[in-house]
Amino acid sequence: MHVMIIGAAGMIGRKLLERLAREPDALGNELKKLTLVDVVEPAVPPVFSSVSTALALDLSSEGAAERLVSSRPDVIYHLAAIVSGEAEADFEKGYRVNLDGTRALFDAIRSESRNEPYLPRLIFASSIAVFGEPFPAKIGDEFFTTPLTSYGTQKAICELLLADYTRRGIFDGIGIRLPTICIRPGAPNKAASGFFSNILREPLVGKEAVLPVDENVRHWFASPRSAVGFFVHAARMDTSQIGPRRNLTMPGLSALVGEEIEALGRVAGQKAVNLIRREPDPVIRSIVSGWATDFDARRARELGFTAETSFDEIIRIHIEDELGGRI
Amino acid sequence: MHVMIIGAAGMIGRKLLERLAREPDALGNELKKLTLVDVVEPAVPPVFSSVSTALALDLSSEGAAERLVSSRPDVIYHLAAIVSGEAEADFEKGYRVNLDGTRALFDAIRSESRNEPYLPRLIFASSIAVFGEPFPAKIGDEFFTTPLTSYGTQKAICELLLADYTRRGIFDGIGIRLPTICIRPGAPNKAASGFFSNILREPLVGKEAVLPVDENVRHWFASPRSAVGFFVHAARMDTSQIGPRRNLTMPGLSALVGEEIEALGRVAGQKAVNLIRREPDPVIRSIVSGWATDFDARRARELGFTAETSFDEIIRIHIEDELGGRI
Structure with missing residues (x-):
């Protein structure tokens, strides 16, 4: 082949x-x-x-x-x-x-x-x-x-x-x-969607990350x-x-930013959560407000495509695949 | 301009x-x-x-x-x-x-x-x-x-x-x-959709027309x-x-072939209807079966676009615009 x-x-x-x-x-x-x-x-x-x-x-x-x-x-x-x-x-x-x-x-x-x-x-x-x-x-x-x-x-x-x-x-x-x-590996980038990954990836290795939107923003991951x-x-x-x-x-997980953060707390503790710095950015908030929040990806699921069902799972996968299985 | x-x-x-x-x-x-x-x-x-x-x-x-x-x-x-x-x-x-x-x-x-x-x-x-x-x-x-x-x-x-x-x-x-x-003016053509017009236009001037599908075929006109x-x-x-x-x-009229024929009868009499010759054509029937039958064209209507609401009206417009107002 x-x-x-x-x-x-x-x-x-x-x-x-x-x-x-x-x-x-x-x-x-x-x-x-x-x-x-x-x-x-x-x-x-x-x-x-x-x-x-x-x-x-x-x-x-x-x-x-x-x-x-x-x-x-x-x-x-x-x-x-x-x-x-x-x-x-x-x-x-x-x-x-x-x-x-x-x-x-x-x-x-x-x-x-x-x-x-x-x-x-x-x-x-x-x-x-x-x-x-x-x-x-x-x-x-x-x-x-x-x-x-x-x-x-x-x-x-x-x-x-x-x-x-x-x-x-x-x-x-x-x-x-x-x-x-999400979680996108590598350094934080300037894409408007970058914060969704940054607020998990950076705290998992003890670094600060910036959250430019409210916790009630929903997106598809x-x-x-x-x-x-x-x-x-x-x-x-x-x-x-x-x-x-x-x-x-494709199937995915519809989740709030707040649910990302709760999962981070469960997997890595409050110390990790405390590394998220809230810095509201009206430009990013406005871009993100135009994005899709949830899908019923029935056809793809019926055809055998699968994705995560919780942010705990998404974070654990990042730890396994990027951090050698431990934090 | x-x-x-x-x-x-x-x-x-x-x-x-x-x-x-x-x-x-x-x-x-x-x-x-x-x-x-x-x-x-x-x-x-x-x-x-x-x-x-x-x-x-x-x-x-x-x-x-x-x-x-x-x-x-x-x-x-x-x-x-x-x-x-x-x-x-x-x-x-x-x-x-x-x-x-x-x-x-x-x-x-x-x-x-x-x-x-x-x-x-x-x-x-x-x-x-x-x-x-x-x-x-x-x-x-x-x-x-x-x-x-x-x-x-x-x-x-x-x-x-x-x-x-x-x-x-x-x-x-x-x-x-x-x-x-519909009604498309001019001579009958070989387009698979041609019969929708042919069965009205030809009988209105005393000519035969071929109907290749059943009367219960629905389409959008x-x-x-x-x-x-x-x-x-x-x-x-x-x-x-x-x-x-x-x-x-665009808005339109969803109608059955049978409704076209009934309207023809009302406007031009049974003599016109009798000029429609039924010659089932499985190829045309199969093509037409894949076509859309009805739309809810709400946005266009709200924006001021309008179309006919009956085949009687469609036939009368043809008579006015193509046949000098009389049959």
């Missing part, structure tokens, strides 16, 4: 590689070849050094998609994207990378299959940013996509293309709408481990059960 | 021009300039001969969009498209014209506004083909778009672009999701006069009421 990961240097790409390194048959077949692609050359896990090719390549550059697809991977993960803030700040770059790059990949598969039959599994990282407020209390699987960012628009368009190209028999596509990933699980399952699952509606809102 | 109609040689384009010729201030301002565009040179209504330019131009050809937009129309109607059947048969042509052509137009407006402020009203003809079965009994305004044709996919993508470009302040866009237009009314209203309306969800399912 030849697996290609486009966006292999990103957080999800690296986590997926760690999982495959630990469990090389996770995708159901022996991993005989691995092609790792990103705008910077991705690191190759040592266990895969003999079967891997790492490429620094911008998917939206001339000929890049054709070059990648000519090696005819069985499974293609497309995780690469310009993030939300940058896609909003740079209109042209966002559309070029997130829309044109993805379409170039899809069309390269179409061209490739003309030479010789070819039908790869194509797994696309989408986002709940395809939705835009106002929302119902729980967003169901049939709620419409009215994004309020260019990033969300680009993801929603790629979802439509993915479904049509799949219906046409060009590839076997699945769109994975990710919840906000899954751990990095669940996110990897979604992508692994998407490669293994029987796609004949999905039908033509190929883009799936 | 400078109005541009792209797709001016099509049925809706011609009907819109007839309306403007009869009522030159229909769009709320004096019509000082009219630019008519289609792949074949559109006919210019004599009353507009001194203010009109007619162009034979393919919007998706190199430089065409920039050329059109450089004349800075105040209102741009984008009605041009490869129809459903052809977009399904010719994958590349459908995406080139229906997606790339539309995006070229949108991007040309963006480029033009960089030279000097420019914010035209952009009115886009979309379609209920953005929806795909299975459907609820009534499709609400928040139902998701999961098209089952490439045509529907291209329309749904253009809707997303229209909303994002509008949100960005590039133009002031409205997407008009048309019901099936508006007259050509209503369709023109949607486009006129979209140019005049106060768009500040719409909000960011810029694509609207």
Whole structure:
């Protein structure tokens, strides 16, 4: 089995590689070849050094998609994207990378299959940013996509293309709408959503973290481990059960910031909780108030996708996967 | 006011021009300039001969969009498209014209506004083909778009672009999701939906028509006069009421084929009804069974869009507009 990961240097790409390194048959077949692609050359896990090719390549550059697809991977993960803030700040770059790059990949598969039959599994990282407020209390699987960012628009368009190209028999596509990933490993970043992770990750290692919103803010979460699980399952699952509606809102946990903090207290004690510094930020509060708070991800659950059901679990997973099992 | 109609040689384009010729201030301002565009040179209504330019131009050809937009129309109607059947048969042509052509137009407006402020009203003809079965009994305004044709996919993508470009302040866009237009004037055509019009239009002039489906088939209709009314209203309306969800399912009439026939009997007598020949066609029956049957088009109605409420009315409009008022 030849697996290609486009966006292999990103957080999800690296986590997926760690999982495959630990469990090389996770995708159901022996991993005989691995092609790792990103705008910077991705690191190759040592266990895969003999079967891997790492490429620094911008998917939206001339000929890049054709070059990648000519090696005819069985499974293609497309995780690469310009993030939300940058896609909003740079209109042209966002559309070029997130829309044109993805379409170039899809069309390269179409061209490739003309030479010789070819039908790869194509797994696309989408986002709940395809939705835009106002929302119902729980967003169901049939709620419409009215994004309020260019990033969300680009993801929603790629979802439509993915479904049509799949219906046409060009590839076997699945769109994975990710919840906000929490606890995001690494240093605090400036993303408006960063605090959801910061207020847990930093106190767990004895550092202060800033909370810019009220405790009654609700949002939709899954751990990095669940996110990897979604992508692994998407490669293994029987796609004949999905039908033509190929883009799936992944399961997740709807929780209040206050519930995050209570879970932190239970797992790490009041000392950890005391490291959270409240610094209300009206800009962040206003951005976050437009985000989805809860989903009924029934279809994905019925198709076998799973996520956490409590913040205690999310915190324990972080401790196991990032902190060597202890705090 | 400078109005541009792209797709001016099509049925809706011609009907819109007839309306403007009869009522030159229909769009709320004096019509000082009219630019008519289609792949074949559109006919210019004599009353507009001194203010009109007619162009034979393919919007998706190199430089065409920039050329059109450089004349800075105040209102741009984008009605041009490869129809459903052809977009399904010719994958590349459908995406080139229906997606790339539309995006070229949108991007040309963006480029033009960089030279000097420019914010035209952009009115886009979309379609209920953005929806795909299975459907609820009534499709609400928040139902998701999961098209089952490439045509529907291209329309749904253009809707997303229209909303994002509008949100960005590039133009002031409205997407008009048309019901099936009935009674379509002209000769019977081979479109799978043709019979809905044929079984009324032909008997009204004493000719036979073929009904390929059962009388209990339900579908969603508006007259050509209503369709023109949607486009006129979209140019005049106060768009500040719409909000960011810029694509609207137009109101229409949900009716059974049997109700069409009953209305024909009431308006034109049993002799007309007897001209309908039942010739069941399993292919057409199967295509039509996947189409939407009913909508709750609340938002559009609240925004002032109106359509017929009975087939008697639809037939009378046809008699008035196409048959000189008498049968």
